[in-house]
Amino acid sequence: MIKVKHLSKKFDDYQALDDISLNIQKGSIYGLVGPNGAGKTTLIKHMTGVYIQDEGRVVINGSNVYENNGVKELIAYVPDDLYFFPQYTTKKMAELYKRIFKTWNQDRYEKLKEVFKIDENKKINKLSKGMKKQVAFWLSISYMPQVMILDEPVDGIDPVMRKKVWNLLVQDVAERKMTVLVSSHNLRELEDVCDTVGIMHEGKLLIEKEIDDLKSDVYKIQVAFKNGEISKDIFSDTKILHKENRGSIFLYILKGNRKETIDKIEKKGPAILDVLPLTLEEIFIYEMEGVGYEIKNIIL
Numbered sequence: 630m631i632k633v634k635h636l637s638k639k640f641d642d643y644q645a646l647d648d649i650s651l652n653i654q655k656g657s658i659y660g661l662v663g664p665n666g667a668g669k670t671t672l673i674k675h676m677t678g679v680y681i682q683d684e685g686r687v688v689i690n691g692s693n694v695y696e697n698n699g700v701k702e703l704i705a706y707v708p709d710d711l712y713f714f715p716q717y718t719t720k721k722m723a724e725l726y727k728r729i730f731k732t733w734n735q736d737r738y739e740k741l742k743e744v745f746k747i748d749e750n751k752k753i754n755k756l757s758k759g760m761k762k763q764v765a766f767w768l769s770i771s772y773m774p775q776v777m778i779l780d781e782p783v784d785g786i787d788p789v790m791r792k793k794v795w796n797l798l799v800q801d802v803a804e805r806k807m808t809v810l811v812s813s814h815n816l817r818e819l820e821d822v823c824d825t826v827g828i829m830h831e832g833k834l835l836i837e838k839e840i841d842d843l844k845s846d847v848y849k850i851q852v853a854f855k856n857g858e859i860s861k862d863i864f865s866d867t868k869i870l871h872k873e874n875r876g877s878i879f880l881y882i883l884k885g886n887r888k889e890t891i892d893k894i895e896k897k898g899p900a901i902l903d904v905l906p907l908t909l910e911e912i913f914i915y916e917m918e919g920v921g922y923e924i925k926n927i928i929l
């Protein structure tokens with residue numbers, strides 16, 4: 630559905646995107662994560678046809694996006710930095726959308742009044758930051774887009790409304806195979822909704838994986854041996870992302886063949902061996918640590 634092929638972009642001498650390729654399947658939710666300045670918004674602005682790339686292509690439904698109104702009509706884009714016409718109310722925006730988008734669904738817009746509970750006659754610019762985000766999402770999902778591209782969609786929205794926004798998104802993906810790309814720093818919430826996650830760093834895509842694979846690939850173990858030693862050959866086929874010890878108990882974050890490594894440890898007869906699940910947030914932190922983006926222990 631969405632293909633980004635070898636996309637590169639420089640702002641003057643700064644390489645903001647460096648040979649990015651990614652694939653998003655129809656009817657799936659792709660989570661784009663990365664530290665501040667990684668290039669997420671820049672990538673999104675190429676995917677929505679705002680920026681023109683230096684090299685590469687963005688293809689949606691088989692066609693290039695840039696300067697292609699036919700393709701852009703399929704996409705709803707909720708940017709991080711929202712803009713609304715100064716005098717417009719939500720109702721007036723809905724009337725405008727109705728004229729612009731053939732797929733506008735008035736019935737849905739009306740039904741979602743119950744969900745968003747925002748006065749549609751109030752000027753949008755007079756609403757709070759979180760309410761503006763809600764309005765942007767409400768209007769976008771009411772024209773039944775085939776693709777939704779969302780940059781920090783729940784930033785500033787309260788927890789109850791955030792849950793409702795995610796639920797609406799998941800519902801449209803399940804019911805009408807909408808395709809979603811969402812950038813967020815809220816990894817706990819992304820983890821619940823995404824099928825695939827892409828981790829960006831310094832303009833590059835470090836990792837792109839289905840979330841289930843990502844979680845089975847990176848794992849945490851707690852291990853202890855009676856003699857207190859761990860032979861190095863246990864980890865010969867695996868990458869140690871992180872290691873620490875509390876007394877004789879060692880905690881490892883490992884990446885690689887889980888079964889082989891666990892088998893090797895078990896053969897050595899450990900006193901303790903626990904394999905613990907990792908959250909997406911932990912995976913992100915350890916992967917970033919692996920590329921030198923460390924979380925230093927700061928003592929104040």
Ligand SMILES: Nc1ncnc2c1ncn2[C@@H]1O[C@H](COP(=O)(O)OP(=O)(O)OP(=O)(O)O)[C@@H](O)[C@H]1O
Binds near residue numbers: 645664670671
């Ligand atoms: N229009 C621009 N002109 C020059 N540099 C830019 C421009 N837009 C972005 N950049 C630079 O490109 C890099 C990537 O920025 P971008 O906004 O894409 O990051 P991001 O991953 O979305 O970050 P955040 O999580 O903070 O929103 C940054 O170093 C930024 O300063």
